[in-house]
């Protein structure tokens with residue numbers, strides 16, 4: 368008997384294996400269910416699902432890839448944080464150092480190209496969800512969660528754009544944040560702002576409008592660098608992570624990947 | 629040849645052309661969905677792109693590392709559009725013949741184990757994604773320019789590519805519209821889609837016939853007003869946001885006649901031969917009325933003409949919100965053509981309130 372057992376089967380009887388996995392290798396129905404239900408990561412999946420939903424031709428795996436890239440960006444981003452200081456004095460030089468002193472360094476590349484890729488995959492994911500009509504009931508709410516994720520993905524990428532502190536960075540952010548100046552009522556140069564006055568005192572000035580709040584100053588300077596750094600490394604990623612959790616939960620609760628009714 | 633392409637890629641022609649081909653494609657969707665069409669299109673694209681890349685000016689813009697993602701985006705957009713249409717048309721034909729869509733065949737409705745069917749696919753995707761990112765990162769260095777210098781602005785100063793659609797809109801609209809109002813409405817409009825679109829068909833499978841209007845208008849916004857504007861903003865806008873053909877050297881001294889005028893000037897000075905009235909509202913009354921008409925009488929007219937049916941099935945709130953969104957979306961191409969044909973700068977020009985439309 369024992370001679371016919373495969374290597375995996377033998378290993379799966381050891382105490383170490385049992386302590387980690389609690390069940391045998393997933394080669395029969397019972398264990399396949401156990402492995403998906405018992406593993407914290409795999410239990411995001413249902414144990415069984417419609418064949419149409421697992422086909423690559425249906426989902427294009429674009430949501431999954433977006434999530435994967437998000438994780439990859441988290442890892443590479445944390446590694447970059449070891450080297451990078453968000454001050455006007457150090458930022459640029461730290462980026463140079465990343466290029467010149469870190470052996471085989473492709474972390475910055477991975478992070479930058481990954482960020483571009485995530486914007487692309489999230490767009491294509493949305494496109495797929497639209498084309499399969501998967502936003503229709505009961506998935507209306509999850510589509511909305513998705514749209515917020517889409518916006519946050521682009522904001523993540525946008526806030527990160529400033530951090531290298533080179534010409535490309537500050538001028539791209541200057542162009543972008545100048546838009547905030549034109550916000551109706553809330554921006555110093557926007558329609559309606561001129562009306563917000565008490566006597567001669569303008570309530571919405573370039574020292575307190577939305578652009579000022581975003582940049583922490585009247586132009587893209589060191590305060591903006593710090594703000595963008597914190598938004599980019601802490602605030603937005605945390606919100607995105609929470610929303611992704613909601614998004615996945617709802618994919619399951621709305622009946623799994625959509626299929627014809 | 630190159631001069632002709634430079635000339636024709638001016639948005640006046642290229643945008644008009646692509647609108648024409650878009651609706652031609654929608655009309656003959658079965659042709660577009662065929663594999664034969666895809667093969668021919670692919671070969672043509674590769675030949676044209678290959679030939680264009682022989683040009684050093686074009687090549688230098690394309691292989692600029694931060695522009696490379698746009699090439700990937702384009703490839704994915706073209707492929708995904710075709711693929712979704714292809715699957716949709718197959719399903720349309722199946723359903724016309726009384727069969728269920730491919731996703732709904734008994735075989736595809738069967739349940740399968742997540743392990744290994746799904747988990748292995750994901751593993752494969754993760755590995756492929758990792759390899760792809762690493763290869764990309766080894767091949768292309770991440771760019772780094774001169775250190776930040778707040779006193780010297782590069783020309784052109786471009787936003788990241790995924791916002792270039794918005795930056796391109798700045799040519800036609802003031803920042804309060806292009807940079808704030810339209811983006812907000814895009815987001816609101818996207819979130820509203822499931823609540824506006826009450827068509828129960830086409831849920832959970834690719835289709836076209838069942839959702840003709842929804843798919844056509846989404847594709848119009850996505851392909852023509854978003855992706856196409858990004859392409860123009862990235863590849864065809866040089867110093868001072870001036871238009872440059874794909875083979876045209878970005879010469880910062882290219883002079884473009886700036887003779888755009890406001891509607892109020894056209895009306896009072898050119899048409900009535902009068903000075904502009906002092907009173908702002910008198911001066912701008914025509915533009916204000918036109919904008920008001922656009923959002924009141926035009927919806928009424930549309931409803932009379934073809935909307936009655938939808939008004940009843942969708943309900944008032946949904947229907948008028950949809951009309952509002954569609955009109956707002958169409959205001960962009962409208963303003964583009966007004967600019968190109970009559971050099972119109974602003975329909976309403978009230979710098980006193982920073983309110984220019």
Ligand code: HEM
Pocket residue numbers: 426428429430431432433434437489492493496499501502506509510511512513514515516517520611614618623624625
């Ligand atoms: C950070 C961004 C996002 C992540 C990580 C993400 C992830 C996912 C994943 C893994 C799925 C499972 C199916 C699939 O892979 O296609 C999914 C489904 C879904 N996503 Fe997203 N998504 C994101 C953004 C979006 C956006 C922008 C939208 C739409 C505006 C959206 C709407 C949906 C909907 C409605 C489903 C259910 C699809 C179905 O049942 O067929 N998601 N998402």
